[in-house]
Amino acid sequence: MTELDEKIRDVFPEESIYKTSTRYNMFAGVNVPSFIKDWLIKRYSNENEEVDKEALFAFLEKHIPGKDSDIKSRLIKGESIQILVRVIVESDLKTGIFKFSIPDIGIKNNEGRISEYVMRTGNIKEGENWGIVTLDYVQPEGREKGYAELVKFKPFKPYTPDFDYYCAARSRFSTKEWIDFVIRCMEYNPDSTQFESYTQKLLFISRLLIFCEPNLNIIELAPKGTGKSYIFNNLSKYGWMISGGKVTRAKLFYDMASNKPGIIPNYEFVAMDEIKTIVFGNQEELQGALKGYLENGSFTMGQAKQTSTAGLILLGNIDLDSNRRPINKKYFQELPEVFHDTALLDRFHGMIEGWYLPRITEDLKLEGYSLNVEYFSEILSMQRGMSKYASIVTDMLEIPKEADTRDTTAIIRLATAYLKLLFPNVNSVMDVDRDEFETFCFKPAYEKRKIVRAQLSIQDMEYSPKMPDIKVRSFNG
Template sequence: MKADISEKIRTYFSQMSIYKDPEKTNSIFAGRNLPAFVKDFLLKRYLNVQTGEIDTLGLTQFLDQVIPTVTGSVKDRIVSGQEVVLLARFIIYIDLVKGQKQFAIPDYGIKLREGIIPEFVYNKHQGELVDGEKWGIVKLCLLPDSDGKKFHVQMVDYKPFKPYSSVDINYLAEARQHFTTDEWMDLLLSAMEYDPDGFANATQKLEFLTRLLIFAEPRLNVIELAPKGTGKSYVFGNLSKYGWLVSGGKVTRAKLFYDKSKQQNGIIKNHDFTVFDEIQTIVFQEPAEIQAALKSYLESGKTTIDNNEFSSECGLMLMGNIPLNEQRRPISPKYFGSLPENFRESALLDRFHCFIEGWLLPRIDTSMIFKGWTINVEYFSEILHTMRTNNAYSLLFDQLCRFEEKADVRDSKAIKRIATGYMKLLFPQWRSINDVNKEEFEMYCLNPAIHRRGIIKEQCRNIDPEFKSRMPDVYLV
């Protein structure tokens, strides 16, 4: 990435900028498997913003206190009567029958039945300690149960992992005006921790950045098929605390949507996006029930589970591998043949909006890991999360485009959502129709949206010859 872009980042994002040095970072965090948004939060605390140097001694001491490398030591210290402070990922389950707020910290061996959140901590953080996965700094101690016969681990203090309580979209829009579109795309790639110079052209860059659409646009449903080594898992597992990555194993309808026996919402309820990684390795139990629930949810964001109506704004993504020929193109023109049999149905797949051609992307190697100044991942992910509820760009699309009469509703919704996502990502400075560069809108937003939805339609036709693959005409006003 050019030096002048780095200087612009430091000028216009001074409080949000961070110097990335992969070799040093890997050494500092050795033995601690942390996502990028946590690493950047910690690095920012010990960074000299003038020189980019990190106080490695101070950071290491802090890590030793709150993220110990020896898993068993945490339980040993708790059992010995010590109060333990951890920066950790934990899972909350509210048991309505028992009236208990329970938590588990899988990385340190604390099970759900062992952890209790007392009322005073829960009440202090109304709306924060809800069902699902959280990150935060927690203080733990061992206390006896009410009957005095058993013990439990109690969360006696909690600080949410939220370095940015709010982010200003207007500030982002103002800063964006100082970057060209090419420079902005490079900034976004560097924020994802990839070196823009590792991509051959703007087409590759846009393909890679398309992965971020589900971070910013609610209920966008995406399929990506790609060869191994293109960075799929890293993007969705490391850049945001608002997503959930399902990697292999068994998946049930209760786990995804709603568990009637536990009266607990599934992972789709409390996340911005859910990604099924290595879809070929995931075992879907009760496939007919899951398929029926998915069809309804993908269509409207709602489904009914055991007479309970379930709704969410979570986007879904299917990621899988696809065999390629020597020219790195799919061996078969029927891409969806790489999906599990339960997903090879046109009525289900037509409910997905967007397709990412992962074979167009470069294989990630060490030279592509970014080194230099960029915006930190935690700020970046908060911006994308905040964008989800901003409807200005959707309204702007309505002013810019009209569809041919009798256009298929699924096609028009898909095109609008993809194009709106691109506007949020690439052109946050467009606040009114007078701001819009229509040539760039067509090149970077509208045409890619039509193309990506068109692949879904074409592949559905490969499954069902009676399926109509023609895309509607879209006109710029």
């Protein structure tokens, strides 16, 4: 056990968990994200970190079914079913009925209804919900078809983190220890020989920026095998991953034909993975909607104007030369045509150059202590609504009057996200070490926006590659 292992276990005795690849092998064939796996391992582990495999397997078999389960037939036979699962809720204005689907076991939205009592409790919302559900089968009289009814729902939220305690705990770690700690919370090994520097580690945790900062928009281009998909698919129930298929304005924002909100209003962040494989319908319509939303976090559909805090990250592969640098110097040409519009690209705050990140190897898999993923993701979600961090960042910076507003907004938003990740315990500029802020928050934020501006200038002569002369103020805390 390393010194950092001991510190994590001592500082977070209830919230930490010992992770090994062999433990996760217990979930082979079970399609559940990391925040569910961690919760189950913690639930069935003793003080010596030994897992009661028999009890865990019994829980999986009873409460986490797969697509080949016989739940539908058991419901029809009159059995009441209780499972831990992902439920997608939709409202039908024409009938006044709330419908649900459970894709993981093949229950479609025309086969499921939610009882009025469950909707009145307020514990379940439109869109995706993770929780423990109780299902019964209803066979109405007459010609109406039978359906599964959701009669009980308990949200999966095993932790309500004490944020003050989390902040107090931060003071017991050095900044470099905390960076390693955050990498562990992402389920990776910060001591891996794959990591060559703390600059590289800082770039690696940049993938978490949209987890804690609202309306942050990022592009990441990276070679295959660098772990892009895993992080956005497994670390939080508050995000949504689009992988392939067709994306339209209705699917993303609001479907006026069915009066249903799209993906963006229902999540805290949306990742478009393997973006070259996604088909974008009516590109001009989608471009217009994205430009408005990425600019101010709102969109108009018909007579309704709605807002959302969801950030957007585009994840794409990029071909490298023998020196592991992009063959195509025009990075954004690696994106689908809908994102070739420079006015749209200008609304992305920063870019992650994924070719500087390590390829995922066995050595990068964590063997040690970290925070339970569910606890960590709840902390990041809580930080989204905390305005003090942006205020601190703004007070720390000298911004010229002639600075481009989009550049300024991007740098502040990115630096704020870094501050939340790395220095959650600060409450004012007096708590901030100027040099650490410049190294770990401002410079990486500035560089990520600089990449966007440089690429815009290559693609469109209207854009200058010159960045505003924004600096960190010359006082120290």
